[in-house]
Amino acid sequence: MYKILILGGTNFIGRNLIERLSKNKTYDLTIFNRGITNPGVFPAIKKIIGDRNSSDVNLIHNTAWDYIIDLSCYYPQSLINILKGLTYNLKKYILISTCSVYLDDKVILGKESALIKNCNPNQFSDSTTTSYGNRKAECERIIAASKFNFTILRPDLVYGKYDPTDRLYYWLHQAKHYNQILVPNHGTSFFSLTYVDDLAHTIEKTMVKKEDREIYNITTVTKTSIRQILSYSSEVLGTNPQLVNANSQFLNKNNINEWTDMPVWIDSEYSNFDNNKILNSYHLDFTDFKMSIQKTINYYTSLGWPTPKYGINRALQINLIDQLLKEN
Incomplete structure (x- = not known):
């Protein structure tokens, strides 16, 4: 059994992902979130109730996870605090980022190697939408500088079942x-x-132990x-x-x-953003x-x-x- 921790998971992307992963009996799933959004879904799946932007993150440090899927990483300090307490046996940290990290987002088939945004001290803890891309870019830099194996996925606008944005x-x-x-x-x-089914499928496909430490656009x-x-x-x-x-x-x-x-x-x-890297690296076909x-x-x-x-x-x-x- 693989012990998998999902940060977030009951709103949109996570809800689709957990519906997919729960069909695989080799996955031992646990959800960590505040228990506010759709608290009644997935009653059979283990839950740790807490706020990742507080000392509640210590609640997840008592378990040796195989994989962590981070769907709710919006603030760099939260990621720093999470990484501090994780054990070395973590096979991979899968961070869901965004194409909003790119310094220039008005491009033709942008590549993963393009420059991403900086994050100044004010943006680091800012809670407005204007700093969203800056904070996500900083989260990418933090996981990339860590000791852990990781995969960073950059979807563009995600659509599909359970989308709350309209x-x-x-x-x-x-x-x-x-x-x-x-x-x-x-x-x-x-x-x-990015179609949400393709994103959920890709997340599952990247749950492999092999060394990755790579960043991928994911656009259907x-x-x-x-x-x-x-x-x-x-x-x-x-x-x-x-x-x-x-x-x-x-x-x-x-x-x-x-x-x-x-x-x-x-x-x-x-x-618009190129998807060849993820398609070729993980042998995927999108919808x-x-x-x-x-x-x-x-x-x-x-x-x-x-x-x-x-x-x-x-x-x-x-x-x-x-x-x-x-x-x-």
């Missing part, structure tokens, strides 16, 4: 419900996405766009919406922000993108298509669409 779902919901959809810059800017699709997402979604759903273009100047004039108001939109032609969209749509169909919490509301969309159609 960022990709925003566009699926548009394709399902509306005959006119507001899209930024023709919806043709390219970006990468290295080059897609809002237009392609809407095209695939409409095909699956049997809809045919009209796409109404809004250029970035119009959106900025109306205080519509990239990413938050227009989910997954970055005002750049490219923001066909259209199939992943189909499966994700099936999931939201089972939920009854709730209104997305992310992105601008429909009333504002209609107002902006009306402005654009009058101009034309």
Whole structure:
């Protein structure tokens, strides 16, 4: 039996991962988290309740783990404190990082060797989203400088079952419900996405004892766009919406922000990352993108298509669409 500790694990990525790992009877799983998010899931799996950003991390130092999968590492000091008390027999520490660590994220097929962000003393303990990439980059440097074998995985925007962010779902919901959809810059800017099933599968595949100490991008699709997402979604759903273009100047004039108001939109032609290293090193095949969209749509169909919490509301969309159609 392999003793596996999962830090986090009951929200999105971790929930999908544990559903996968729990099917393998050679894994002795333990979850360490605060017991706040979805506390009732996985009743048969051992849990250690505690806050990783406190002295509660000492609770995990009493066991000789084979593998640690860190899904909730947002603050460098927390990682330092965890590593201090671990035993040498740890086979591997698997850290889930992010493509947000890159110094330049507006690139074409960015490689793992590209420069990553610095983290100054203020960012080190900052809790705002603006320092997210800096803190994750510092966490990477900490594990890389440690005595432990490690694998660092850098997903891009993750989507799929249990996604609480609604960022990709925003566009699926548009394709399902509306005959006119507001899209930024023709919806043709390219970006990468990571399907949660592929991320969970990759995490399991990296749970091997062999020396690694490597960093990998993990992107299911290295080059897609809002237009392609809407095209695939409409095909699956049997809809045919009209796409109404809004250029970035119009959106900025109306205080519509990239990413938050227009989910997954970055005002750049490219923001995508190469995945060849992980595919070749671990002999992986990722899910066909259209199939992943189909499966994700099936999931939201089972939920009854709730209104997305992310992105601008429909009333504002209609107002902006009306402005654009009058101009034309």
